[in-house]
Amino acid sequence: MSKEKSYVSEAVMRRMPKYYRYLSDMEKSGVERVSSKELSQRMGLTASQIRQDFNCFGGFGQQGYGYNVSELRHEIHKILGLHNKYDIVIIGAGNLGQALANYTGFEKDGFLAKALFDINPRLIGMSIRGIPIYDIDEMESFVRNNNIHIAAICTPKEKAQEAAERLIRSGVRGIWNFAAVDISAPNHVIVENVHLSDSLYTLSFRMSDD
Amino acid sequence: MSKEKSYVSEAVMRRMPKYYRYLSDMEKSGVERVSSKELSQRMGLTASQIRQDFNCFGGFGQQGYGYNVSELRHEIHKILGLHNKYDIVIIGAGNLGQALANYTGFEKDGFLAKALFDINPRLIGMSIRGIPIYDIDEMESFVRNNNIHIAAICTPKEKAQEAAERLIRSGVRGIWNFAAVDISAPNHVIVENVHLSDSLYTLSFRMSDD
DNA sequence: TAGATTGTTAATCGATTAACAATC
DNA sequence: TAGATTGTTAATCGATTAACAATC
Numbered sequence: 001m002s003k004e005k006s007y008v009s010e011a012v013m014r015r016m017p018k019y020y021r022y023l024s025d026m027e028k029s030g031v032e033r034v035s036s037k038e039l040s041q042r043m044g045l046t047a048s049q050i051r052q053d054f055n056c057f058g059g060f061g062q063q064g065y066g067y068n069v070s071e072l073r074h075e076i077h078k079i080l081g082l083h084n085k086y087d088i089v090i091i092g093a094g095n096l097g098q099a100l101a102n103y104t105g106f107e108k109d110g111f112l113a114k115a116l117f118d119i120n121p122r123l124i125g126m127s128i129r130g131i132p133i134y135d136i137d138e139m140e141s142f143v144r145n146n147n148i149h150i151a152a153i154c155t156p157k158e159k160a161q162e163a164a165e166r167l168i169r170s171g172v173r174g175i176w177n178f179a180a181v182d183i184s185a186p187n188h189v190i191v192e193n194v195h196l197s198d199s200l201y202t203l204s205f206r207m208s209d210d
Numbered sequence: 211m212s213k214e215k216s217y218v219s220e221a222v223m224r225r226m227p228k229y230y231r232y233l234s235d236m237e238k239s240g241v242e243r244v245s246s247k248e249l250s251q252r253m254g255l256t257a258s259q260i261r262q263d264f265n266c267f268g269g270f271g272q273q274g275y276g277y278n279v280s281e282l283r284h285e286i287h288k289i290l291g292l293h294n295k296y297d298i299v300i301i302g303a304g305n306l307g308q309a310l311a312n313y314t315g316f317e318k319d320g321f322l323a324k325a326l327f328d329i330n331p332r333l334i335g336m337s338i339r340g341i342p343i344y345d346i347d348e349m350e351s352f353v354r355n356n357n358i359h360i361a362a363i364c365t366p367k368e369k370a371q372e373a374a375e376r377l378i379r380s381g382v383r384g385i386w387n388f389a390a391v392d393i394s395a396p397n398h399v400i401v402e403n404v405h406l407s408d409s410l411y412t413l414s415f416r417m418s419d420d
Numbered sequence: 421t422a423g424a425t426t427g428t429t430a431a432t433c434g435a436t437t438a439a440c441a442a443t444c
Numbered sequence: 445t446a447g448a449t450t451g452t453t454a455a456t457c458g459a460t461t462a463a464c465a466a467t468c
Binding site: 036063064 | 424425426428
Binding site: 149 | 223224226228231254289290291292294296305308309310313315316319321359360383386402404406407408409410411412414415416417418
C-alpha cells in the first residue's frame, strides 16, 4: 500500500505532525472515516493539498469513501517514525532542561529521557522524576554506553556547538536544539531547532505589523 | 530610508529573527560592515535572497560597500517591533510555565512577565523570580487592569482554547501558544505556536527517513 | 448503478535564484 | 576612475490549487 518514501519537501514534512494530531483527536472522539474535504475544513488546508500530501507516501484512501481515520493515523504514526523508541539525554539542567525532564507527555510516543548533564555542582547528583543529573564530564561515556539516539541541548548558546560536537562524536544522531544558535553538524546528524526567541520575535513582528 | 511595510511573506518573516541573531553576534564581535555575499556564507542562504529580503523593508545597504552591521541590526530590531515593550502573562504554572517565568533572557528584548495563573491551590500565592502566581479566576481582571498585551498559554491542551477566548475578551492581542492544539482566534489577534511535540515528531521523521 | 471521493495530471501561483544596470 | 556590491527586474524553480479520469 505504501510507496517508498523518496523525496518529501520540508513543507509537507512540517504538516505531518499536524495531521497526526488531528487524526489522533478524531480517532479518540470516535470518528471512523473522513474525506479530504472534511479534514481540510477542520484543519484549514485545502482538500487538494491534503490529498497531495498523503500521496507522497502512498494511497491511504479509497475512492468514494475517503480515509479510515484509525488506519490513516496509524500510517502517519509510522511515517513519523514513532514506532521507534528513542533514548534521550538532556544537556543543561536549567529551567528548560528540567521542564523537559519533568514533562511526561513524550514518553507515550517512545521518547525516553535517560539522564541530564550539567556543570553546576549543586545540581549534579540530584534527579528529576527519577532521571539523574550527572556531571557533564560523564556525558560522552554515558551516551556511548547507553546507546543514546537524541540529545536535547538546553545549554547557554555559547556552549551549544561544543556540546553538539562532543555528542555527535559519541554517537548521537539527532539533536533537539533549544539554544539560540544554529548548530552545524554533519549530514548524517539531524538537527531540529526550537528557537524560542525567534518565535517570540515573530510574534512581536506580527503584532506591530500595521 | 525605510519603505512602508506592505506585504511580507511568511517565509521572509521567519528569516528576520535569524538575521537579527547573526547581526547581533557580529556587532558584538566588532564586525563593522558585511556584504550580502559574506552574510550568505555565514548563514547558509544565497546573497540574492538576503538582498531580496531586506528590500521588502527598504534599502539598508550601499552599493560598493555592503551593509553597516550596527545600522542593519538596528533596522531589523525596529522591523521586529522590539522597540516596543510587551507585558506578558503566563497561563499555567506547570513545568513549562515556570521555566518561562524563570528565564530572564526575554527581558532585555522588552518582554516582561507580570504574572502566572493556575488552578492548582498549592501553586497559587507562590511566586517565581518575584512574579506572582494567581488563581486563574483573577486572570481576566488582571489582564484588563494591567493592560497585558501577550499571553503565553502553557496549559494542558484541553484548556487552551477556552483560556485563549477569555484572554482575548480581556484585551490580549498576542498569544504565544505552547499547548499542542491549534487555537482559533479573530484576525486582530496574533497566535504564534510553539508545538514542541510537532518539533520532536519532525526530528523522529527525519531520523528514520531512509 | 449513481454518487462520492480519491489519486494524479495540468495550471497557477509564489518564492528563490540569476542577471545586470545603477551607483557608491 | 575602477572595482565592488547593491537594488531590482527577469528567469527559474517548487509548491499549491484546480481539474478530472479512475474507481470504490
